[in-house]
Amino acid sequence: MNSSTFAFLDEDAKKEIRRSLLKAVAIPGYIVPFASREMPVARGWGTGGLQITLSIIVESDTLKVIDQGCDGSVNAVNIRDFITSVTGVESSNETSAATLIQTRHRIPEEKLKDNQILVYQVPYPEVLTTVEPDTAKQKQMHGDGDYSKLWVLLYEDTSQYGDSRISNRYPVLVNKHYVMDPSPIPKYDIPVMNNNSALQLFGAGREKRIYAIPPYTDVRPLKFDDREFKVENFSGIACERCGATDVFFDEVRRGNKSSFFCSDTAFCDAQLEKNNAA
Amino acid sequence: MTTSIDIELLNRENFRNCLEAISRPGTIHQIQTFLDSGIMAMAVMLLYSEVNFYQEATGDWKMMKALTGACEGKVSKADYIFLDAPHSDILMESKCGDQQNPEFSATLICACEHVTTGTTVVLNGPGINGYKETTLPVSGTFLQKIQEKNRHFPLGVDIFFLTTDNRICALPRTTKVEQV
Structure with a gap:
């Protein structure tokens, strides 16, 4: 490792990303544009999360x-x-051992702690894209707090199907102000974002956007008062490997038979170890 | 002698502390100095060629401009404002963004006395688990001015307080401050 290029990005690139990060944390849920750099992976493969991680990582971090x-x-x-090759930091599969966790489309099952930072890889940062394709109008709508088109979409879904059809990327209201795209995490993870102890940072490299949720911030799914926010239902299901229940499962189909396994492999490994020790 | 690689190390470690400070308002973090100065360390960490700054602070600013490529300008245009002491007029003149671009706002770095000597306050807002009672190293009048400046969220400014023993705490625009 060449120490003069710690964490791959040059110092000015890091400073620009860091400036965006400070603003993003100060304005929870607001999308801050940044000059996304070329990375040694294709855009759309986690370059936004990667650039955030590389801009904030320090030698004492443990990465997951x-x-x-x-x-x-x-x-x-x-x-x-x-x-790890461009920083020399330690890595770990254990959620509790990590200080910096980069994730695509899930929040770890284990409760996050105060000293942890969760960096999300985001494909589509703009929550209004589905209802308003014009980026200038999207910006104006965020500025005006005008989310009526999202509410209409939610109303149409509810009136026709009884509930929203959105299965992931469910819109959330952050700090009672901005509506935000939480990245394509399942609905199961949305309540975990609310009042979370960890700092949550979101990076979209292809779309050149950064946003954030500070720790202990109010994050609510967009829903009507008289409707319950329903998450994926796994009642009666246990992991075939570790036996865990009340977690988010991956379904594996083999012919006509479905098998379920913990989506969080580190959690599954820990459960299995606990079972074997008992 | 400080080398360029030392600056990058200093910057990333200091930035992590600043990120922690602004994520969790009211918490106190130690920063490492640059040229024996906390404010210079903040400047070398934050400034780069595409930002403007304004300063009323002790330090070799000519060297800082050469080192970072940042431009010095008017208070009303500055992305970063470095002050040797809290200054209400400068605070009120600083830019606070607009409804569509609230990130086009200033970040103030104010040198202060010790964290323990100041105004006792109760903070609440994002980054704080409920309420947090703490002491901020500035006067009650200055805190009132901050609240006035930040009353129309998302417009506002974000402030880092830097004490004489090189510790920082931050007040993002989302934090509500109540004096005890």
């Missing part, structure tokens, strides 16, 4: 990278290998 809860998927392994 997950892709849909899994430490061992190709995307997670490659990003982890890249970051």
Whole structure:
């Protein structure tokens, strides 16, 4: 490792990203534009999260990278290998051991702590894209707090289907002000964002946007008062590997039979170890 | 002698402390000095060629401009404002963004006395688990001016207080301050 290029990015690039990060934390849920750099992975493969991680990482950090809860998927392994190769930091699969967690589409099952930072990889940062394609109008709508089109979409879904059809990227209201795209995490993870102890940072490299949720911030799914926010239902299901219940599951289909496994592989490993020790 | 690689190390460690400070308002973090100065350390960490700054603070600012490429300008245009002491007029003149671009606002770095000598306040808002009673190293009048400046969220300014023993705490625009 060449120490003069710690964390791959040059110092001015880091300073620009850091400036955006400070503003993003100070204005929770607001999307801050930044000059996304070329990275040694294609845009859309986690470059936003990667740039945030590389701009904030320090030698004393312990890094964890997950892709849909899994430490061992190709995307997670490659990003982890890249970051450790350009920084020399330690990495770990254990959620509690990590100080910096980069994630794609999941929040770890284990409760996060005060000293942890969760960096999300975000494909589409703008929550209004589905109802308003014009970026100038989107900016104006955020400025005016005008989310009526999202409410209409929610109303149409509710009146026709009884509930919203949005399965992931469910819009959330942050600090009672901005409506934000939480990245394509399942609805199951939305309540975990609320009042979380960890700092949550979001990076969209292709779309050149950064946003954030500070710790202990009010994050609510957009919903009508008389409607319950329903998350994925896994009642009666247990992980076939570790036996855990009340977690988010991956469904694996084998012919006509479905098997369920913990989506968070580190959690599953820890449960299995606990079971074996007992 | 301080080398360029030392500056990058200093910057990333100091930035992490600043990020912690602004994420959790009222918490206190130690920063490392640059040229024996806390405010110079903040400047070298924050400034780069695409930002403007204004300063009324002790330090070798000519060298800082050469080192970072940042431009010095008027208070009303400055992205970063470095002050040797809290200054209400400068605070009120600083830019606070607009409804569509609230990030086009100033960040103030104010040198102060010790954190323990100041005004006792109760903070609440994002980054704070409920309420937090603490002491901020500035006068009650200055805190009132901050509240006035930040009354129309998302417009506002974000402030780092830097004490003489090089510790920082931050007040982002979202933090509500109540004097005890």
